[in-house]
Amino acid sequence: MSTGIHHVTGITRRVQANVDFYAGFLGLRLVKRTGGFEDAEQLHLFYGDALGSPGSLVTFLVWEDGAPGRVGHGQVAEIALAVPPESIGEWLTRAMTARIPVDGPSREFGETVLRLKDPDGVIVKLVGIDMPADAPLPDPIAPTRLRGVTLFSETPEQSCDFAARFGYRPGQVAGAVRRMVSDTDVIDIRDATGFFPGIPGTGILDHVAFRAADVDAVRQMRLALKDTDATNVHDRTYFLSLYVRDPAGILLEYATDRPGFVLDETPQELGSTLFVPPQAKARAQDLRVMMPQFALPGEERTPMRDLHFTHRSHRPENPDGSTIILLHGTGGNESDLMPLANRIAPNATLLGVRGRSTEEGINRWFRRFDAVTYDQADILAEAEAFAAFIDDAVRAYGLDPARLAFLGYSNGANLIGAILQLYPQAIRRAILLRGIQVLEDAPQQAEGALAGQKVLMLNGARDMFGRMAPALEAALRQGGADLDAQTLPAGHELSAEDLNRAQAWLV
Template sequence: MRHHGIHHVTAIAGPARRNLDFYTRVLGLRLVKKTVNFDDPGTYHFYFGDSLGQPGSILTFFPWEHVAPGRNGIGTTQETTFRVPEASLGFWTHRFIEQGVEHGSVEKRFGESVLPFKDPHGTSLALVGVPGAETEAAWTADGIAAENAVRGLQGVTLLVEKGERTGAILTDVFGFSETARDGSVVRYRSDAPVGHTVDIRSAGGFLPGRMGSGSVHHVAFRASDDADQAEMVRKLAENHGLQTTEQKDRNYFRSVYFREPGGVLFEIATDEPGFAADEPQDRLGASLKLPAFLEPRRNEIEAHLPELA
C-alpha cells in the first residue's frame, strides 16, 4: 500500500560519541545505519529508527566535532516529535530527570499529551503520547521496556513567516490533509502509520534560523518509488513553480531536494531499496557502510573519523 508522510528528518549534532550514546542508550532507538556524509565523508551519518528501520521512524544526524550552535527561527524545523504509548509519559519524565535531560512538563496540544525535551546538542524534540501505541512493534534497550519504547516519528513543526504556500505543497504534492487549527498553528496529517503529522506555525517578524548544532537540516517526505517521486516533481513545477535538484542516489533511497516557500529544505526520498540493501536486517548498524564510490578510500576515511568507543 502506498503511504505518504515523512520519510526521515536529518539534523546536525556536535561530537559523534555523545550523539550516538543519547539516541541509542537514553532514548533507546536502534542504530539502523552507520555511514558517512556522502558529500563530506570526514563526518559520520547516523540513522536512528525503529526495529526495522521503516520510513517514518528515522531521525538522522551529521555529527561535527566542532560545529557552532544553531538557532531556531523563521525557515526552520522548530521541533521534531516521536510517538510513544500514552501511559509511558510518566516513565519518560522520570528517565529524563535521572539522565539529566533538559525537558519541560507534559502539556496538551491538539488534545494530545506532549513532553518536550532537548538532546545534548540543543535539538528541540518532544514525545507524543499515542493511545494504543503499546500494541505496535518495539525496539527495546537496557532500562526501556517494550511498553515504554519509542515507536518512530510522529512529525515536525515548521516555523515560517506565512504558512499558506507550504501547506498547499503538503496537501497537493505530499498527500496530507489539514485537520485542525490552534491560533497560528495549522495541523496536517497523512495516512502513514508513523511520521504522519506536520504542524505549520506562522510567525511573522521572527529572526531567520541559523544552521548549526541542534538544527534540523532537512525534512524528507516519502515517495514509494521513482515514478511516485517523478509525479511529485511534476506537481511542484507545474502547480507551484518550484524546481528540484537532480535525483541523488543515497544507497538506501533516491532523493531530490528543494527549498519550500517558507525557507525549509525539503527532500523527496523513495521508500526503496531500504536499509537492508547492504547488510541483513538483524545486523543493521553493526558496521561502517560506505557507498561504492567511497569504498576505495575506506582506510583513509576510517582513520579520520572520531572514535565512538
C-alpha cells in the first residue's frame, strides 16, 4: 500500500522568481505546467525528481502580483526536502553565495536541518538524511524527495488522529511538536494554540496531498469521510483525488500515483508544454496568452522591471517589433485583454497593465462617485502617472515608440481618452472600446494640438454610457486627431465585430 506524501502545493506571486529558486537554485525538475483545474486562467507548476515521482513533488499555483497571505494555525507551514547528509555544508555555502535567507544548521528530531526561505517567504527545510530518489536528478546533491511537512494546528491531538487515516502513526514528541511517521516520510504537527489564524494568499502553502494506492482507495476514503466536508472525487488528469479539511481546518488531499506525468509527455519532454484542463480546451490559445510567461534556467528571458504600475507581458513566438499596451475595464486585470489583442495582432508583444485605483476590491483606473460622476483629481493624478509609466516602459523594455499602440476597454479606454487630451505626445495610436469623455473641464485644444494622434473609437449603439461618447469625439476632432468613430450594433459588452474592425483599422 502506498503511504506518505504525494505532493505539497503553495501559492506564488512571482513566477520567474519561483522557477529560479525551485528549478534553478534547488535543481528540481519542472515536470509539468498546466492551467489550474479549478481556475483555468491560473498557471500551475509542478517540480519534482527526474520523472515527477509521487513523494518528490512540490507544486505552485501562480497568483502573479497577488496579495500576500499570512502563515498561521490551520495551515501547512513548512516543506522539508531530503538531501544527502554530507551535502549540508555545500548547501549552506550555496545559499549564502546566492544570498538566499538561511538559518542553521540545527538539529531536529536527530536530523541536521537547514532552513531556507523561497522568494515568497515560504520556509523550505533541507534535511540531511539518506532517502534515495526514485528518479535521481543530475546534480548529485539535489533534493531526492519530500522528507515531510510541518502543520500548525490548534487541535494537535485531533490532527494527529486524523493523519492516521492516511497511514501515519505516532512518533517522537519534541516540545510543542508531535511527529507522525509513515513508511516514507513524516508530518510534524505543531501546537499553534494562540497563533493568529492563517490567511490564504501568496507566500502560503495551500495544502498537502497524501498518496492513495489506487482509485478504489480514494473512493473508499470518500465513504469513510462521509460525515466530513470531503469533496467528491476529482479527475486531475495526472491523478484522481479528493479534498478534506482536518479538525484544525488544514486542507488535505488524497491522490493516486497514476496515471502520472508521462501521460501526455515523454520522460525527455516533461515540463516543456503548457497544458490546459480538458474542460477549457476551447479556450486553450486564449489561456496560453493570458498566463504569465517565464524562462527555465539557461533559457533566454525578458526581465520584468519593477515599474510603478503592476503589469505583465506576453511575447509571441515570432514578434514583429510592435507592442500593444492594454488597459482593462472595471473589475478586470492586466491579462483580460490579451486574448483579444493577440487576435487583433498575433505577432505583437503585449503589455497588460493593472489600474491602481480599487473600488470594493475591484480594479479601476480612477475613482468614481457614482456610475457617471468621476473623481477629477484622481483622473488627473492617474493620467499623469500613466504618461510617466509609458516613458519608463519604453526605456525599460526597449520598445519602439513608432510601433506602439494602446487598447483600452471601458474604464481603461476612458483613461486613454483623458491622456490623449492632457498629454498629447504620450499616446499616438489608440483603440478605444466603449470610451467616453470623463473630464469635466477638458482642456481647450489649440488647432492641430492633437495632430499625429490616430484613434479608433468603437461605440455601442445600445451602450448605456454611449451618450457621453460624442463629447470625447468632439474634443479629439477639435485638436486635430485622426479619429475614426464607429457605432456597432452592441451594448457596453464587447462583440466579435470589435475584433474585426480593430484588426482592419490597425493593419
